[in-house]
Amino acid sequence: MTKRRGESRRVGMLRTGARGALAVVLTAAGVAHLTVLRRGFRIAVPDWATRLFRTDKDTIVVVSGVVEAGLGVALVALPRERRRVGLAIAALFVAVFPGNIHHWRSGRDVPGMDSDTKRFVRLFFQPVLVAWAVWSTRR
Template identity: 85%
Template sequence: MTRAAPRDPLRTAARSALAALLVAAGVGHLTVLRRGFRIAVPDWATRLLRTDKDTIVVVSGVVEVLLGVALLVLPRERRRVGVAVAALFVAVFPGNVHHWRTGRDVPGLDSDAKRFARLFLQPLLVAWALWSTRR
């Protein structure tokens, strides 16, 4: 018989908030913010992934929604999902650096100061994903 892991209310709240953030961002990628995110996709990303900007935005939105939902509905896979979320945040980091270096606006980030501050947010997001999903 396996024992259930003790529940940690702070981690549960953090995980739920992260899930909500991912779902909201994903829905934004798929709907009202789609054009803004499409404009922000670096040209090198389309060459690297061999696809168009819209496909990158749509796929990233779907991935964000799926990961957000998975954080809530797959408790046995919580750790793996957390690692996948952290990997997503690491994967988008080069694009965030590109936005800052080129001064390219993305939804909600319309100044160099905001784009630069986001670079420091990425490691916090990675830590949030890993911490909130560990046992």
């Protein structure tokens, strides 16, 4: 590992580990959207999203799964594009935020979010995800 300008070796290692963990989380979430949790996520798609994208709920789940898995793989496979991939991941986390608000307000269960408390806490975790994506992929 080469030392980056102004960055300690330890910070570089933390950043690399955080980036790897993010890649694993995104890839696993994407694969789950396409397989074992597909039905649960399909149920959770807000009706306004199907009108906005002019498609059905299953298509939204499949496309989001492909995007998540693709970004997770790209984070590892395209090291020269790391910054752009990180910004795309941050944008994805921002884009899904209105759906998370909808899940909390509607009380609708989604995989792993089966209580109002969990759905509410997730809203505060969303900025952490955005920061994680941006910080772990900066140069």
